Amino acid sequence: xxxxxxxxxxxxxxxxxxxxxxxxxxxxxxxxxxxxxxxxxxxxxxxxxxxxxxxxxxxxxxxxxxxxxxxxxxxxxxxxxxxxxxxxxxxxxxxxxxxxxxxxxxxxxxxxxxxxxxxxxxxxxxxxxxxxxxxxxxxxxxxxxxxxxxxxxxxxxxxxxxxxxxxxxxxxxxxxxxxxxxxxxxxxxxxxxxxxxxxxxxxxxxxxxxxxxxxxxxxxxxxxxxxxxxxxxxxxxx
Numbered sequence: 001x002x003x004x005x006x007x008x009x010x011x012x013x014x015x016x017x018x019x020x021x022x023x024x025x026x027x028x029x030x031x032x033x034x035x036x037x038x039x040x041x042x043x044x045x046x047x048x049x050x051x052x053x054x055x056x057x058x059x060x061x062x063x064x065x066x067x068x069x070x071x072x073x074x075x076x077x078x079x080x081x082x083x084x085x086x087x088x089x090x091x092x093x094x095x096x097x098x099x100x101x102x103x104x105x106x107x108x109x110x111x112x113x114x115x116x117x118x119x120x121x122x123x124x125x126x127x128x129x130x131x132x133x134x135x136x137x138x139x140x141x142x143x144x145x146x147x148x149x150x151x152x153x154x155x156x157x158x159x160x161x162x163x164x165x166x167x168x169x170x171x172x173x174x175x176x177x178x179x180x181x182x183x184x185x186x187x188x189x190x191x192x193x194x195x196x197x198x199x200x201x202x203x204x205x206x207x208x209x210x211x212x213x214x215x216x217x218x219x220x221x222x223x224x225x226x227x228x229x230x231x232x233x234x235x236x237x238x
Contacts, residue, residue: 005060012053019046020182023175040171047077047174065123068113068132072139073177075106079146080170087163095150103146110140131196138200142170161218168214169207176203 025039054070057063079102086093113136117129149162180199187195 015049083166106143
């Protein structure tokens with residue numbers, strides 16, 4: 001059993017390292033370009049393997065907190081990836097039954113995390129309630145919001161660029177989950193609660209800034225076809 005746990009942990013670390021390194025490449029590469037696509041795929045599969053491995057690990061070494069966090073992080077990456085396939089719901093690119101089911105599951109998991117937080121759970125002496133509430137609100141909120149969007153009629157004026165912002169915010173949020181894991185494991189000199197929540201606070205602010213930036217761009221007349229020329233960060237926008 002010990003060998004199995006060590007093997008799963010090694011696989012988790014290896015896959016997580018791929019996602020950790022691929023994330024900034026995808027962020028700064030030209031959107032729609034070769035490096036953005038390749039880094040995005042590497043990030044996607046790295047996260048998929050790392051988070052899948054967490055499930056048996058959290059069972060073999062019982063840790064429901066890690067199990068919930070894996071589900072939360074998994075929905076961020078899944079929904080960000082699936083957004084690329086829902087660019088034009090009016091042309092048959094709408095949400096699938098799987099999309100709706102996974103969104104509903106994410107909403108339920110978020111409620112479960114918040115409900116568990118009310119019991120004052122502690123893991124290794126640490127009060128994890130604040131983290132459960134924060135992650136529950138974020139993950140459950142995304143799931144509930146997605147489900148509401150999936151169930152209403154498509155409105156071109158309102159929903160034209162929704163896929164872009166869903167992809168952007170979810171992939172960035174998934175990256176935050178990766179960096180949070182690295183901080184929790186390696187920055188042991190910092191307070192535990194800070195290691196868990198500070199990346200979310202900083203990353204959430206960055207997501208809000210980037211989202212506002214592109215909303216202004218699209219409001220100024222940019223078309224969906226212009227997205228491929230957009231770069232995140234200090235790079236010039238063509």
